[in-house]
Amino acid sequence: MTNSQSDDAKIARERRWQELMRAAQDGDNAAYVWLLSEILPMLRRVVAYKWPRAPDVEDVVQEVLLSVHTVRHTYDPARPFMPWLMTIATRRTIDAARRRTARSANETTVDVMPETFSGDDTKSEQEISDDQDAIRHALAQLPDGQREAVELMKMKGLSLQEASIETGKSVASLKVSVHRAMKSMREAMKREN
Amino acid sequence: MQSEELIRRLAACAEPVRRLPHPIWRAATWFMLSLAYAAGLVFAIGLRPDFSAQVTEPRFVIEIAAALLTSMMAAAAAFCSTCPGRPLWERLAPFPFLIAWLATLGEGCWRDWSLLGPQGLSVEPEFGCFWKIVASSAAPAILILVMVRRGAPIAPYLTTCLATLAAASLSAAAMLLFHRQESSVMVLVWQFGSVIALSGVAALFGRRLLYWRTVNLGPVDDERNSHC
Structure with a gap:
């Protein structure tokens, strides 16, 4: 595929997503399923790229989907869809990474859990x-x-x-x-x- | 839960949404309401005794205009910062006016220094000024925070800082009309300083004030009862 064909495909995809989002905002559930299903593979790639060592990419992707759902009223159909989506995806990935870092700062990884009782032998x-x-x-x-x-x-x-x-x-x-x-x-x- | 299942359940409970108006319209709405409140406050307290003399001074007019423009642009920037995908430069919009306001005060301090020497730059403790700004900016600050909470919390610290800057700047502009200060350095420290301090402190609470809402998807096993 040449560069111009690739650009045309991207432009067509952008327009399709804009229309789908506009329809989803108006309550078209089929358009909403279509849109979210189309962006899902891309979100997986974006999360994996932004946080290469993410323990569970799918969890973060689902957080992004939930965030898109809660703020879908903030999308302006007159503006491009991709920057809107990418801002949310980037923000939520950073939030997840920060949460993970904060949690792991208070955790210690051990191979064998220490026993809580004395290991002395029983009395003779x-x-x-x-x-x-x-x-x-x-x-x-x-x-x-x-x-x-x-x-x-x-x-x-x-x-x-x-x-x-x-x-x-x-x-x-x-x-x-x-x-x-x-x-x-x-x-x-x-x-x- | 699989992501495909999540999509199906999100779509099942997706209702039509009312789109957020353009950030400029939201900023204009807030500014007009808050300006009316500030005007009421000035009317209730009364103009400062030397207002008629001050209003002929270009520096005084520029100072008020800079404070009002800072407030207006900070509100617009705060609303823009809750809309994902908007250009980042919009968030810097209030800063040229903030710098202009600071420059006007700096010029006043320089003039006081030229006329009175070190005496012109003496700072007296006047904590009342700080509390007056806090009290008079409370209502506009609550209003703007309620309004920005409708947006997406993509930059909670910055949004809270800008929202507080908008409310506090408007309050400082109103204070210039009803509260007399002897020197520019007093305005710089107790009015401008209070605006900056309040904005900084408010930013620390950004995450607590602006956060991502949760979605109630309803029970997992019965898809017919799923609801948002």
């Missing part, structure tokens, strides 16, 4: 046995009242009310006993370690 039988001995030893060192409170509430699983009935002590007194017992046991186990 010996370690479990040692821990149980330490707890028993710490418990044995407690005064009678505190030991009884721990045995009832932490080992047998009674509630404060149930333990109160069992021992005849008030709920407040049992709370204090358990709190002091836990503190003493923690210190005793720290000392042993």
